[in-house]
Amino acid sequence: MGDINWASVFDWTSLLKCFVVGGIICIIGQILIDKTKLTPARILVIFVTTGAILGGLGIYQYLVDFAGAGATVPLTGFGYNLAKGAIEGVRQSGLIGAFTGGIKAASGGIAAAIFFGYLAALISKPKMKKQ
Amino acid sequence: MNPVESKQEYQKYVEEKSPNSPIFKNCFNAFWVGGLICTIGQIILNICKERSFDTATSGTIVSILLIGISAFLTGLNLFNKIGKFAGAGSLIPITGFANSIVSPAMEYKSEGYVMGVGGKMFTVAGPVLVFGISASILVGIIYLIFSTQSITLV
Numbered sequence: 001m002g003d004i005n006w007a008s009v010f011d012w013t014s015l016l017k018c019f020v021v022g023g024i025i026c027i028i029g030q031i032l033i034d035k036t037k038l039t040p041a042r043i044l045v046i047f048v049t050t051g052a053i054l055g056g057l058g059i060y061q062y063l064v065d066f067a068g069a070g071a072t073v074p075l076t077g078f079g080y081n082l083a084k085g086a087i088e089g090v091r092q093s094g095l096i097g098a099f100t101g102g103i104k105a106a107s108g109g110i111a112a113a114i115f116f117g118y119l120a121a122l123i124s125k126p127k128m129k130k131q
Numbered sequence: 132m133n134p135v136e137s138k139q140e141y142q143k144y145v146e147e148k149s150p151n152s153p154i155f156k157n158c159f160n161a162f163w164v165g166g167l168i169c170t171i172g173q174i175i176l177n178i179c180k181e182r183s184f185d186t187a188t189s190g191t192i193v194s195i196l197l198i199g200i201s202a203f204l205t206g207l208n209l210f211n212k213i214g215k216f217a218g219a220g221s222l223i224p225i226t227g228f229a230n231s232i233v234s235p236a237m238e239y240k241s242e243g244y245v246m247g248v249g250g251k252m253f254t255v256a257g258p259v260l261v262f263g264i265s266a267s268i269l270v271g272i273i274y275l276i277f278s279t280q281s282i283t284l285v
Contacts (some may be wrong), residue, residue, distance in 0.1 A: 009177040009230035015170050022169025022224070023162035029219030030161035034134055034154045037246070041255040044231065047284035055268030069172035072190055073197065073224045081190070082263050086271030089277070095164060098271025102264055108191035108196060109225065111274070113232055113256065116199045120206035122246045 019072035021063065025074040044075055051079025056087065081106050157218050166219030169272035170198055172230075185236070194225055201226035205233035 019051050051074075054060035060080040063071040071077055082102040089101020103110065172193045179189035201221075204210040210230050212274040214221045221227055232252045253260075 006179045017174040019166035019170045023166030024213035026165025026220045026223045029223040045262045052266035055231045070169040073169045073172040082267035083270040086267040102267030109194035112195040112198045116202040117232035120202040124237045127214040
C-alpha cells in the first residue's frame with residue numbers, strides 16, 4: 001500500500017492531456033445535443049458506433065495512446081474497447097473470436113453496469129414527480 | 132398591438148439579448164465536467180498501474196468504479212443534478228451509460244422488480260449494446276477478411 005509513487009499517479013502532463021481530450025469529446029456531444037434534435041439515446045449509440053469504427057480502423061488507438069482515460073472513459077472508448085477485443089479475438093481464434101472477443105473485453109463494464117444498475121434502482125427512493 | 136407582430140418582436144428581442152450564450156455555456160460546462168470525470172478515471176488508472184495491474188485490467192477497474200459510483204449517484208437523485216448542469220459532460224463518459232440504465236429502472240420500479248426494473252433498465256442501454264456489439268462483430272469479421280488476405284488494417 002505504501003509503495004505507491006504519488007508523483008507518477010498525479011503526473012500532470014498525462015492528467016492535462018486526459019482532461020482536454022475527454023472534455024473535447026464531451027463538447028462534441030454537447031453540440032449534438034444543442035444543435036440537432038437527436039435524443040440522448042441516439043447520441044450514445046452514435047458515440048459507441050463511432051468508437052467501434054475508429055477502433056477497428058486503428059485510428060482511435062492513437063487517441064488512447066495520447067490521452068489515456070480521456071479517450072477510454074467516454075462512450076467512444078467503450079466502442080473502441082469492443083472493437084479492439086473483437087480484433088484480438090479474431091487473432092486468437094478466428095471467426096468465433098469476432099463474436100466472443102468484443103464482449104469479453106467489455107465484460108467487466110457491462111456486468112458492472114447491469115449489477116450496480118439493478119442494485120442502485122432497488123435501493124433508490126421513487127422520485128416524487130413535480131406537476 | 133398585433134399579437135403576431137409582438138410575437139416576432141419578442142423573438143427578435145430574445146435573440147438579441149441571448150446571442151448563442153446557452154450553447155457556449157453548455158459546452159464550457161460539458162468540457163470541464165467531462166474532462167474532470169475522465170481525469171478521475173486517469174487517476175484511478177495511474178494507481179492501478181502503480182500497483183502493477185496490466186492495461187486491460189486497469190481499464191476494466193476504471194469502468195467498474197465509474198459505473199458503480201454513477202449508478203449509486205443516480206439512485207440517490209444526485210446524478211440528475213450534475214446532468215442538468217453538465218449536459219454531455221456527464222452523458223458522454225461511461226457515467227452516462229450507467230445513468231441511462233438506472234434512471235428508467237427507477238422510474239418504472241412501480242411496475243415490479245422483474246419487468247419494471249429488470250426490463251426498463253435497457254431502454255437506452257439496450258440500443259447502445261446492440262449497436263456497439265454489432266459494430267464490433269462487423270469489425271472483427273472485416274479484420275478477419277483483410278488479415279487472411281495479409282493486408283493489415285491495424
